[in-house]
Amino acid sequence: xxGLATNLRVVGALGMRSIRQTFRRPQLxxxxxxxxxxxxxxxxxxxxxxxxxxxxPPVQSFLQFMLAGAMMQSLMLAGNSGxxxxxxxxxxxxxxxxxxxPISRYTIxxxxxxxxxxxxxxxxxxxxxxxxxxxxxxxxxxxxxxLAIALVTATAMAVGGIGAAIALRTGSASVxxxxxxxxxxxxxxxxxxxxxxxxIQPAQTIAEYNxxxxxxxxxxxxxxxxxxxxxxxxxxLAIAGxxxxxxxxxxxxxxxxxxxx
Amino acid sequence: MGSAAITVERLERAFDEVLAxxxxxxxxxxxxxxxxxxxxxxxxxxxxxxxxxxxLPTGGRxxxxxxxxxxxxxxxxxSIGVALQEAALDPLMTGRELIRLQATLQGxxxxxxxxxxxxxxxxxDLVAAADRRVGTYSGGMQRRLDLAAALVHxxxxxxxxxxxxxxxxxxxxxIWEEVRALNDEGTTVFLTTQYLEEADQLADNVGxxxxxxxxxxxxxxxxxxxxxxxxIRLQLEEGSIAExxxxxxxxxxxxxxxxxxxxxxxxxxxxxxxxxxxxALDEAxxxxxxxxxxxxxxxxxxxxxxxYHLEHEGEESGEDEEEAVKA
Numbered sequence: 001x002x003g004l005a006t007n008l009r010v011v012g013a014l015g016m017r018s019i020r021q022t023f024r025r026p027q028l029x030x031x032x033x034x035x036x037x038x039x040x041x042x043x044x045x046x047x048x049x050x051x052x053x054x055x056x057p058p059v060q061s062f063l064q065f066m067l068a069g070a071m072m073q074s075l076m077l078a079g080n081s082g083x084x085x086x087x088x089x090x091x092x093x094x095x096x097x098x099x100x101x102p103i104s105r106y107t108i109x110x111x112x113x114x115x116x117x118x119x120x121x122x123x124x125x126x127x128x129x130x131x132x133x134x135x136x137x138x139x140x141x142x143x144x145x146x147l148a149i150a151l152v153t154a155t156a157m158a159v160g161g162i163g164a165a166i167a168l169r170t171g172s173a174s175v176x177x178x179x180x181x182x183x184x185x186x187x188x189x190x191x192x193x194x195x196x197x198x199x200i201q202p203a204q205t206i207a208e209y210n211x212x213x214x215x216x217x218x219x220x221x222x223x224x225x226x227x228x229x230x231x232x233x234x235x236x237l238a239i240a241g242x243x244x245x246x247x248x249x250x251x252x253x254x255x256x257x258x259x260x261x
Numbered sequence: 262m263g264s265a266a267i268t269v270e271r272l273e274r275a276f277d278e279v280l281a282x283x284x285x286x287x288x289x290x291x292x293x294x295x296x297x298x299x300x301x302x303x304x305x306x307x308x309x310x311x312x313x314x315x316x317l318p319t320g321g322r323x324x325x326x327x328x329x330x331x332x333x334x335x336x337x338x339x340s341i342g343v344a345l346q347e348a349a350l351d352p353l354m355t356g357r358e359l360i361r362l363q364a365t366l367q368g369x370x371x372x373x374x375x376x377x378x379x380x381x382x383x384x385x386d387l388v389a390a391a392d393r394r395v396g397t398y399s400g401g402m403q404r405r406l407d408l409a410a411a412l413v414h415x416x417x418x419x420x421x422x423x424x425x426x427x428x429x430x431x432x433x434x435x436i437w438e439e440v441r442a443l444n445d446e447g448t449t450v451f452l453t454t455q456y457l458e459e460a461d462q463l464a465d466n467v468g469x470x471x472x473x474x475x476x477x478x479x480x481x482x483x484x485x486x487x488x489x490x491x492x493i494r495l496q497l498e499e500g501s502i503a504e505x506x507x508x509x510x511x512x513x514x515x516x517x518x519x520x521x522x523x524x525x526x527x528x529x530x531x532x533x534x535x536x537x538x539x540x541a542l543d544e545a546x547x548x549x550x551x552x553x554x555x556x557x558x559x560x561x562x563x564x565x566x567x568x569y570h571l572e573h574e575g576e577e578s579g580e581d582e583e584e585a586v587k588a
Contacts, residue, residue, distance in 0.1 A: 013365040020353070100338055
């Protein structure tokens with residue numbers, strides 16, 4: 001078997017382990033599905049009238065608007081949970097088993113990211129299904145839904161890279177878990193839960209430049225109005241930026257971990 | 262025994278200002294069981310981590326299975342099996358999932374990996390528990406699973422870092438039997454341990470490490486022979502102790518007495534000297550209540566070389582709390 005084929009099999013096997021681990025550990029699964037679903041229910045139930053505010057983008061319903069935000073929250077927490085799981089692996093010595101195997105050590109990180117991407121995919125499907133069940137239209141049709149799913153999956157992997165980098169650098173699950181509030185700050189200072197146009201300063205400026213806002217708009221547009229090339233390109237560029245940042249930080253953290261043992 | 266499976270030359274590892282391993286040299290022959298003995302913090306695990314490519318040395322060099330641990334790390338990793346001190350197992354995986362994952366990590370094709378997993382689960386007697394989560398396994402079962410995972414690719418060299426620490430005596434014996442069986446099949450075993458009996462029972466050669474330095478090396482028998490002959494311990498039932506000591510002193514040097522009815526006499530030929538002693542005392546009308554031949558132990562060697570005793574405080578409770586105590 002070629003080196004590439006072996007590495008792909010390892011990434012697949014580690015990704016599958018990562019998914020199983022999440023499903024078997026409720027404290028990892030809850031933030032990815034349960035919390036965002038509850039928040040979505042509370043927000044759409046309690047703040048549905050917001051769509052009538054002047055300046056609010058034209059949408060069929062507040063649920064339709066909120067679907068992208070719920071997916072973002074889910075994938076951000078999936079990335080954080082992936083980081084926590086990797087840190088737990090380091091703490092309990094499981095990564096030693098992986099580091100002592102004759103594989104590229106980057107496959108260890110890629111395997112974890114493959115698992116996080118799969119969770120992002122599941123989150124996208126879950127929230128689109130919820131939206132459809134409760135009457136939200138996907139204005140971009142099947143292509144729009146597929147684009148939203150692809151962007152959410154790619155973003156989950158990108159965000160997972162940053163979670164993995166922090167886990168590799170610190171080797172501490174409690175440190176990665178401690179980033180949970182920061183994840184919420186990044187989410188609330190983006191267009192995930194509220195239109196940027198209706199925010200007040202300085203939150204509005206921060207949200208305008210928050211890379212997550214570009215991803216949110218890339219996912220939201222196919223749902224609320226249809227595929228928009230400019231929003232899609234901006235989202236892809238933002239994802240690419242997060243991917244590069246995550247990979248560079250992960251590679252440096254991995255080298256550091258191997259050096260200090 | 263053939264050529265060297267492991268060679269270590271002036272190997273060193275520093276952590277900031279602390280030199281954990283201080284330029285050690287050792288050689289392990291192919292097909293040998295090498296026991297690496299020392300208290301907590303002596304440098305055993307640091308050495309194993311360097312030899313298994315998990316930690317870069319800060320000085321010296323080492324080869325495993327003929328490959329350099331730094332420049333040919335991936336070849337080393339393909340040649341070794343590793344079971345580390347804390348069984349590195351995921352409690353959420355099943356035993357079967359873990360061994361299959363290990364087979365994938367070692368590059369075995371899917372079908373072969375599944376076959377090896379089934380064979381190994383049978384070998385370590387875990388077939389019935391194979392589909393249970395590892396978190397439900399006992400300590401002994403976890404160690405056996407860890408050992409099975411380390412064997413999935415039939416490694417040339419097997420590293421076992423304190424494989425029986427914290428296990429009950431029955432589980433410990435099971436692991437020993439498995440290590441012996443593997444060695445009989447030709448696998449070289451590098452075994453770190455804090456248990457003197459374990460090194461004595463299993464190892465062809467023993468290295469004693471203390472404060473990052475190897476202070477003694479050789480076969481258990483040669484190390485014990487270095488520090489003296491066996492002695493006979495006699496408990497008198499009747500007769501004069503002074504007379505018994507006078508008789509015994511003609512056979513070998515007396516050791517300091519432990520009480521008023523016991524004589525300790527060093528003998529050159531071990532069990533072969535027992536009839537002489539018994540006959541001489543009998544002829545003098547001195548009754549012997551009990552007689553015991555006491556051979557030097559690895560503990561005596563350890564004390565002689567380090568000035569420490571190895572104590573096993575956590576042995577009964579299953580905890581890893583052994584520590585070195587000044588004699």
